[in-house]
Amino acid sequence: MKDEEFVFVKPDEIEKESFRIIGEELEEQGIELKKKQEPYIKRCIHTSADFSYALTLTFSKKAIKTLEGLLKEGALVICDTNMALAGINKTALKRLGCEAHCFMADERIREMAHKEGITRAAASMQAASKLDGRKIFVIGNAPTALIELDRLHRDEGFDPDFIIGVPVGFVNVVYAKEQIIKSDIPYIVNRGRKGGSNIAACLVNAALYNVENRQL
Numbered sequence: 001m002k003d004e005e006f007v008f009v010k011p012d013e014i015e016k017e018s019f020r021i022i023g024e025e026l027e028e029q030g031i032e033l034k035k036k037q038e039p040y041i042k043r044c045i046h047t048s049a050d051f052s053y054a055l056t057l058t059f060s061k062k063a064i065k066t067l068e069g070l071l072k073e074g075a076l077v078i079c080d081t082n083m084a085l086a087g088i089n090k091t092a093l094k095r096l097g098c099e100a101h102c103f104m105a106d107e108r109i110r111e112m113a114h115k116e117g118i119t120r121a122a123a124s125m126q127a128a129s130k131l132d133g134r135k136i137f138v139i140g141n142a143p144t145a146l147i148e149l150d151r152l153h154r155d156e157g158f159d160p161d162f163i164i165g166v167p168v169g170f171v172n173v174v175y176a177k178e179q180i181i182k183s184d185i186p187y188i189v190n191r192g193r194k195g196g197s198n199i200a201a202c203l204v205n206a207a208l209y210n211v212e213n214r215q216l
Contacts, residue, residue, distance in 0.1 A: 047202040066186045075134040080145045087201025092208040122148035140200025143176035166195030
């Protein structure tokens, strides 16, 4: 990697300059993004400095329209980690009448997981599936959450309204993501091992910013 010289950028222009650089480097690599997917992919790259998201971030048919429509309807946002929950723009959520939740630290979830011999992430998905209202599941850490959502969908007739499936790791991560891709559930999934709670949150934020920009 070549050495870089210091360039002064005003604080309120740093993000804009970052996205300019991302666009420039994508062009140099010969990567052309679909217009509707571009804000999502670029925000993942901005969050991670990893350009592989331009090749691995995968969208179901009409994924963006579905996700943004759910946010405009005030859907619940269910996270598998408090880190993902913390990274989502709560002010923007509130303006759209949405709420975000994570049940991982709930004592009842711990007890359910212990009793059933499952992970707390899986138990959280079981609990969330019983909530009223339309639901967006935001999974950045636990492949068992995706596996449980797929099981609930296939075996119990539960229909998640949308899944952001970007868990990171090595055990059952690729399998879990591919199960969601093979289902009929609307999704944004990052194929392969990469992802994380920060990526999960940034995808929600990309949708929030898109909705707010259109409203403005």
